Amino acid sequence: MIYQSISEFVGDTPLLKLNKIEIPNNNSIYAKCEFKNPAGGIKDRFAFFAFKKLFKAGKINKNSIIVEASAGNTGLGVALAAIEYGIEAIIFVPEKFSLEKQILMRALGAKVILTPKDEGMQGANLRAKEFLEKTPNAFSLEQFSNKDNPRAHYELTAKEIYADLGKKIDYFICGAGTGGTFSGVASFLKEHIKDVKCVLCDPKGSIIGGGEKGESHIEGIGNDFIPKNMDLSLIDKVIKIDDKEAYIGLRILAKKEGILAGISSGACLSAALKLSENIENRNIVIILADSLQNYLSKNLI
Structure with missing residues (x-):
């Protein structure tokens, strides 16, 4: 096939x-x-499902930057979907999570920004939101509430x-x-x-x-x-x-x-x-x- x-x-x-x-x-x-x-995890489903809807609705385009806080699997799915749709991906990841996921996200072209371990996912979410507020054309899938x-x-x-x-x-x-x-x-x-x-x-x-x-x-x-x-x-x-x-x-x-x-x-x-x-x-x-x-x-x- x-x-x-x-x-x-x-x-x-x-x-x-x-x-x-x-x-x-x-x-x-x-x-x-x-x-x-394809990116090795279940979060590929949400990433591609959400990207397709957002592009169809005109909410993101080739000039958009996708920003997400992730323990890794959503980050991988987002990085792969970003390749498919030709846009930039920036992923905020708490330091305690898998090194391999960070390597793979970077291999897929995403920028990985590490956040303090003791802040957990809430800290990564907060820093991603701060980045979104000051970055033109930035958009988040907001996986925890979307x-x-x-x-x-x-x-x-x-x-x-x-x-x-x-x-x-x-x-x-x-x-x-x-x-x-x-x-x-x-x-x-x-x-x-x-x-x-x-x-x-x-x-x-x-x-x-x-x-x-x-x-x-x-x-x-x-x-x-x-x-x-x-x-x-x-x-x-x-x-x-x-x-x-x-x-x-x-x-x-x-x-x-x-x-x-x-x-x-x-x-x-x-x-x-x-x-x-x-x-x-x-x-x-x-x-x-x-x-x-x-x-x-x-x-x-």
């Missing part, structure tokens, strides 16, 4: 049944392999999952950083499957799923604030996962299934295995949001 644009690579990712991992109580786990997107974020997953990710499994989905497990993936997919599934349960995989130290604020090294999910795109009413259950459990899940995916997925993917697998201890004969869908290549310097394997 011949493609004409990198945008054609976005979406239609595989849904893989995990057959080699020991799953308790005759449950089945299906993994949505979002690392197969309703096209959950809409992209409602229209695309969720429909792909539903097309593959239909009403056979009993549980959907996903983390939340901006809330876009969780809210978009959960909303669609609840509209179409009467008894589906949507489970938030939340790092210990994140307040999205409740609990005390603390430090987590599970990049891309969890936060120290509740994003506007996070619809808490869609959560049926919260499973808290610590760093060690996420790393164990990551290693299981690699060594049992041959899946080289990232830290949040390991967290979602661990959450699914925990859930499986208390249910029987159910189908569970999890999100594998990005690739292990983004975390090689962390020596997790």
